[in-house]
Amino acid sequence: MKTSYAHDLRLFRHRGDVVWYGALGLILLAAPLLTDDYGLAQLSFVCIYAIAGVGLMLLSGFTGLISLGHAAFLAAGAYTTAILEQQGLDFAIALPAAALVAGLLGVMVGLPALRLSGIYLTIATLAFAFIVEEVLTRWKGLTGGNAGMLLDDASLLGLAIDSEPRFYYLALGLLVLTMLAGINILRAPLGRAMIAVRDSETAAQAMGVNLAIVKTTAFGLSAALTGIAGALYAHKLTYISPEQFTIFVSIEFLLIVIIGGLGSLHGAVFGAIFVIVLPQLVLIARELLPTAIAGLPGLEAAAFGLALILFILFEPMGLYGMWAKLRHYGRTFPVYKKATFRRTKSFLKGEGG
Amino acid sequence: MVEFAQQVISGVAIGCVYGLVALGFVLVYKATEVVNFAQGELMMVGAFFAFTFTTLTGLSFWIGVGAAVAAMAALGALIDRIVIRPLVGQPAFAIFMATIGIGLLARSVAGMVPGWGFETHALVTPFSDRVVGLGTLTLSQEHLSIIVATVLLVALLAAFFRFSRLGVAMQATSQNQLAAAYMGIPIKRVYMLIWALSAAVAGFAGILLAPIAFVHVNMGFIGLKAFPAAVLGGFGSIPGAIAGGLIIGVVEALAGFYLPEGFKDVAAYVVLLAVLIVRPRGLFGVSTRRRV
């Protein structure tokens, strides 16, 4: 029973949620006891991709600015970390610096992007990412070029992050903070303004939303979060080179937010899980398939492409959408209405969907 | 001076390829507002088809090429029928992502086809390794054939759109879908044919490109430059697409020759960003505004 508006603002609006999230939290905290180093490493990757996913979700899912160039912000975070730590700086300094550099880069992209809309914006982000990739390759003095850069274990205020469990807790902690930041934004004026910008720029402006500020903030924030993911990414891989920040990575990020469920923060996590789990499934499939097919390279990319197409065709609301339907079914049983989730279609050209 | 002219010619040649890929891309966009991210991959598949039908199966070059283009048309129609048509009515972004998926799938499947794989293949054409002297310039017949073929194809397409019933129907469908439907034009079928045409043009571009860039699954990256070309041209304009492609091609060639290493690879994208900053709707684009 709700008794005040403050109730609606609460993080957990249903009492049941506290139980579920509490259980989830306990399992996540106990993960080092439940799985081995390999499993923890995978979980860490999920966290890293989820952080970047939240970043992209805020920009593309909630503000409606589709970016095909987020690998550039991941790279900014990764390289900033590598370069600063090469100078002997602690991770506690490198991490915020990574976020800052990536965030500034995001603002740099966002400002000229104000004049661009729709596909033009997306292609501009693509072009931007290609240029960044090239700069990383050519600026050998700063980045080592194609030879790349090596990283030691992170040192967080003196504490060495030199084991999988420690790294996992670091990544998990940052993910939780990222999710909180995202949730907070979405229940505050900025989040509403972002959604307004996505759904109707004209109305948003008429209601006092400064499009330039909201879009630039969205870009900066999104980039900064992806930069944080980049800092973690660099340490997880211990070696970075321009080849790890190609357009495929940007596409992978978009995959995360689409398959996860565009328009929901949880979608970022679901999407990250999917992107990490799918290659594992392909590995298993390889053992089951006849050797002729199993030995083929490119099975993973094919699986991703196919998954993307299938999700868009049959479950456009993504994994989170499937989860929401399931939960709704459970809550409204037996008066569940299938049509609740049917999306309206727009058929005239230029209607903007 | 001679080198400059040589670079320009080779730039024009590759620009023709960019322009053709962009043209196929714009054909679909004009009609359906769908942005086909996989256009570059279609070009790649077309090159592979040509390679298969000529080199692998030993057919004569011209028959092999014809078969490849026909196969591409069928592929385009198939893509429309299976993936695009069910998505009618969905937001543009969803369809765009679906084409990204198609691109990923095409590239990886191409790597898995026996005989294709991730190696580089050569497409032998009647124009390979032959040169033509023109004054002080030495032009490779490959470059020349690309330019000539492009001119011929564009002229053919222009005539097709202007004078043939199907071409006019396509134009009508592109401009006003509802009105075309009311006039009795079978919209769905026209869309499928537009996709077929677009894929065929992409395949044709791949065949033209193969002699100079070799047949390889990464050809799609070259096709990615069709985006800057299309944006330069204003995204809804067919002559603009070709013009955009030519500009990109020439700038790229000159950048590769006069500027330090690496500039050639990003020249297309730098030009794109520069143009968009000044003209957010492309060079020839028209500003469309939602009426409220």
Added chain:
Amino acid sequence: MALLAATALAISFGGIRALDGVDFTVEDGEVFTIIGPNGAGKTTIFNLISRIYDPEGGRIEFAGAEITRLAPHRIAGLGVARTFQNIELFETASVLDNLMLARHPHRRTGTLAEMLFTPKVQRQEIAMREAVERVIDFLKLAHHRDTRIAELPYGVRKVVELGRALAAEPRLLLLDEPSSGLNVEETQDMAFWIKDIQSGLGITVLIIEHDMRLVAAVSDRVLALNNGRVLAEGNPAEIQQHPEVIRAYLGG
């Protein structure tokens, strides 16, 4: 005192003179309606006031201050709110969130504070919520509070569009064809609301309307527009009998 004053407004679109020297004033507290055939330039006037377009000539003053070339997002902060002819609601958001956004000019917190959800942000949210709930009560939208716009029927959307403009607590409310698409009962409700808004909330209302009964029922003064020019101005009765208005618009 004139709350809104438009002088010699002029604008063309691709060679067509949409507005050709339009003058009018809206007095504080009145309900002022603009009528005219389609294409007369009515919505264009609204679009100039809410700064979607820049006029080629003329000026607009609101509460004594010139707003002719003001940035579009500053209008709401001055106290001007509008509805759109074709409804520009935020489709994926709930009714509540649509209305809450109208409180945006009252936002006093920044990005960082909102990320941390500080007590100031929380208090602001509750204050905004209280203001919005008053509008929800007024328009009887409680039923639909958490429903996504995409799932609402047209008639309810029109009401939400009105509610969103009201939630901003404006001094001047611009209603673009509030009765279009509504049936007789819904139009009746709209008339009641407009009267309530004027007398109960003290808001000045500028309306574009085609339904002459609604116009006659709520308006203090009417402006008749045709081909971008003013035909006549006066109270509803005068306008309905004005020969040129009849010829251009009302038939006969």
